[in-house]
Amino acid sequence: xxxxSINTDIVKEENLVYKKTSLLTDxxxxxxxxxxxxTAHRLVMEVVEELNAQEETIGVAPVxxxxxxxxxxxxxxxxxxxGRAPAxxxxxxRLYPEKYVFTYQGDGDLAAIGTAETIHACNRGxxxxxxxxxxxxYGMTGGQMAPTTLPGMKSSTSPYGRDVKSMGNPLKIxxxxxxxxxxxxxxRQAVHTPAAVRKAKxxxxxxxxxxxxxxxxxFIEIVSNCNSGWKMTPNQANQWMVDNMFPxxxxxxxxxxxx
Amino acid sequence: xxxxxxxxxxxxxxxxxIRAGVDGYFGYPITPQSEVLEYLMMERPELRTGMVVLQAExxxxxxNMVYGGAGAxxxxxxxxxxxxxxxxxxxxTYIAGAELPCLILNVxxxxxxxxxxxxxxxxxxxxxxxxxxxxxxxxxxxxxxxQEMYDFVETSFDLAFKYRNPVLILSDGAIGQMMEKVEIGDxxxxxxxxxxxxxxxxxxxxxxxxxxxxxxxxxxxDPNKQxxxxxxxxxxxxxxxxxxxxxxxxxxxxxxxxxxxYGTSARICQKSVQLARAKGIKVGLLRPITLFPFxxxxxxxxxxxxxxxxxxxxxxxxxxxxxxxxxxxNIPVEHFGRMGGIIPSPGEVVKAxxxxxx
Numbered sequence: 001x002x003x004x005s006i007n008t009d010i011v012k013e014e015n016l017v018y019k020k021t022s023l024l025t026d027x028x029x030x031x032x033x034x035x036x037x038x039t040a041h042r043l044v045m046e047v048v049e050e051l052n053a054q055e056e057t058i059g060v061a062p063v064x065x066x067x068x069x070x071x072x073x074x075x076x077x078x079x080x081x082x083g084r085a086p087a088x089x090x091x092x093x094r095l096y097p098e099k100y101v102f103t104y105q106g107d108g109d110l111a112a113i114g115t116a117e118t119i120h121a122c123n124r125g126x127x128x129x130x131x132x133x134x135x136x137x138y139g140m141t142g143g144q145m146a147p148t149t150l151p152g153m154k155s156s157t158s159p160y161g162r163d164v165k166s167m168g169n170p171l172k173i174x175x176x177x178x179x180x181x182x183x184x185x186x187x188r189q190a191v192h193t194p195a196a197v198r199k200a201k202x203x204x205x206x207x208x209x210x211x212x213x214x215x216x217x218x219f220i221e222i223v224s225n226c227n228s229g230w231k232m233t234p235n236q237a238n239q240w241m242v243d244n245m246f247p248x249x250x251x252x253x254x255x256x257x258x259x
Numbered sequence: 260x261x262x263x264x265x266x267x268x269x270x271x272x273x274x275x276x277i278r279a280g281v282d283g284y285f286g287y288p289i290t291p292q293s294e295v296l297e298y299l300m301m302e303r304p305e306l307r308t309g310m311v312v313l314q315a316e317x318x319x320x321x322x323n324m325v326y327g328g329a330g331a332x333x334x335x336x337x338x339x340x341x342x343x344x345x346x347x348x349x350x351x352t353y354i355a356g357a358e359l360p361c362l363i364l365n366v367x368x369x370x371x372x373x374x375x376x377x378x379x380x381x382x383x384x385x386x387x388x389x390x391x392x393x394x395x396x397x398x399x400x401x402x403x404x405x406q407e408m409y410d411f412v413e414t415s416f417d418l419a420f421k422y423r424n425p426v427l428i429l430s431d432g433a434i435g436q437m438m439e440k441v442e443i444g445d446x447x448x449x450x451x452x453x454x455x456x457x458x459x460x461x462x463x464x465x466x467x468x469x470x471x472x473x474x475x476x477x478x479x480x481d482p483n484k485q486x487x488x489x490x491x492x493x494x495x496x497x498x499x500x501x502x503x504x505x506x507x508x509x510x511x512x513x514x515x516x517x518x519x520x521y522g523t524s525a526r527i528c529q530k531s532v533q534l535a536r537a538k539g540i541k542v543g544l545l546r547p548i549t550l551f552p553f554x555x556x557x558x559x560x561x562x563x564x565x566x567x568x569x570x571x572x573x574x575x576x577x578x579x580x581x582x583x584x585x586x587x588x589n590i591p592v593e594h595f596g597r598m599g600g601i602i603p604s605p606g607e608v609v610k611a612x613x614x615x616x617x
């Protein structure tokens with residue numbers, strides 16, 4: 001793994017307080033500037049690095065904006081069919097019970113086309129981690145309505161806003177899977193501020209540690225933005241997320257194991 | 260002395276999977292193949308060999324579990340029957356596109372749609388021409404006995420790993436359900452994780468500092484690379500056509516007419532050959548054992564000897580297209596078949612031969 005090239009005329013070694021994890025590749029991220037995926041990728045890889053588990057971790061990428069997650073994460077990964085990541089992860093974990101296995105999925109992937117795979121992997125209590133990035137839209141295909149698109153929210157397939165009467169209601173799948181006996185730890189986080197990033201990382205780490213303890217399924221939702229899909233600047237998108245997404249998708253732990 | 264058992268075709272497949280050292284089976288109930296999953300659950304293979312057996316929430320999930328397990332280098336399989344196999348096509352094309360080894364069993368029932376639970380051979384096109392989207396081929400084996408159901412499990416995995424290609428066993432409700440004597444093989448030890456790494460250096464077994472990360476994907480957005488990859492796949496299929504054609508011939512030496520039939524139809528045609536010969540009609544049988552690759556060369560040779568070919572299938576006539584292509588239409592090729600779950604009688608087949616050619 002090549003190190004990032006640092007311009008030492010500008011950045012002095014003695015002033016370095018932060019370094020990119022060695023488990024992120026040097027490939028330029030394909031995400032829009034301002035998108036939360038980059039931060040979420042980093043957190044997952046930082047956790048794997050801190051657990052010293054590069055060799056012990058197998059990831060499953062979805063179909064969606066993060067379809068190329070395997071380009072950025074320097075671990076063995078499989079790219080699933082749309083929505084099927086939990087099925088792949090189920091088999092990988094059952095066949096390699098000692099490994100850390102995680103899926104990384106978006107809202108369309110996890111909460112629409114993959115609903116059955118999501119619910120049943122959760123219900124079986126597969127000993128895996130699901131990282132669920134919810135930005136309320138299909139980003140990769142150009143901003144269509146997602147299962148998590150808010151009422152009234154505009155998208156390319158709800159151009160006059162989501163009419164819940166004809167288009168259905170946004171799905172709080174995280175609350176739904178929290179009801180299932182197979183889920184051990186269910187939480188909803190965000191990555192829009194340094195404080196939120198720190199909390200999200202803590203949650204991801206806990207989720208991975210749960211695997212080592214054979215506790216069952218840990219489900220981490222990260223409410224994120226899609227400034228390009230939402231047709232906003234990154235700042236506006238983050239503010240809109242705080243004002244509109246967070247009231248509907250409230251941050252915090254939803255199911256915490258009793259110790 | 261070898262161990263002999265009286266078993267259903269579906270049970271034989273399940274026992275063969277345990278004995279072959281298969282690592283994982285992922286299935287979903289559907290008639291007429293549910294005995295595969297039932298037998299495995301009853302046998303507790305997790306205690307016998309450590310094999311993972313899981314009843315998935317759907318055929319879609321089951322094939323994607325196979326995709327995950329295969330990508331991690333393990334010997335994995337699934338089974339279903341026609342409507343379920345249609346659901347699996349998404350996963351199958353991903354597996355073919357990611358060049359992964361696995362075994363899929365189709366215990367065919369009549370269609371289209373929900374059709375019937377009785378045996379049929381109407382999934383031939385879906386099996387040998389790809390089935391899902393994109394240009395890909397499965398290696399397709401067609402057992403004609405319960406013994407072959409058993410034996411083809413190991414053959415399938417040998418081929419699957421040799422070519423990094425999914426293998427389909429195309430059976431039908433008759434072979435899945437009927438009971439015959441089966442010679443059982445010895446128990447093979449499952450590969451250790453270290454052996455898996457050796458056999459499958461491409462698999463997601465965990466990135467070490469000694470190698471680049473392994474990625475299992477069928478995606479390449481660069482059309483030039485994607486075309487190059489497709490050429491690579493096609494070259495592989497050519498290689499398979501060159502090396503892996505399997506078939507059986509019965510009384511073809513002096514044959515003036517030829518039945519071509521696989522699976523259950525081939526069993527019926529064996530009797531039809533006897534009946535016809537008793538009447539003085541010199542007919543033989545060519546039974547393709549591999550449907551892809553198809554025994555095209557041998558059929559072309561035989562077309563210079565026989566006056567006509569009768570393709571006998573429990574379908575509206577699907578394999579007949581491959582026969583016609585094989586013999587370059589230089590002799591008459593006719594179809595006889597029953598549909599909707601009806602199995603033709605040997606006499607019916609002889610009658611059809613007489614009507615079409617004599």
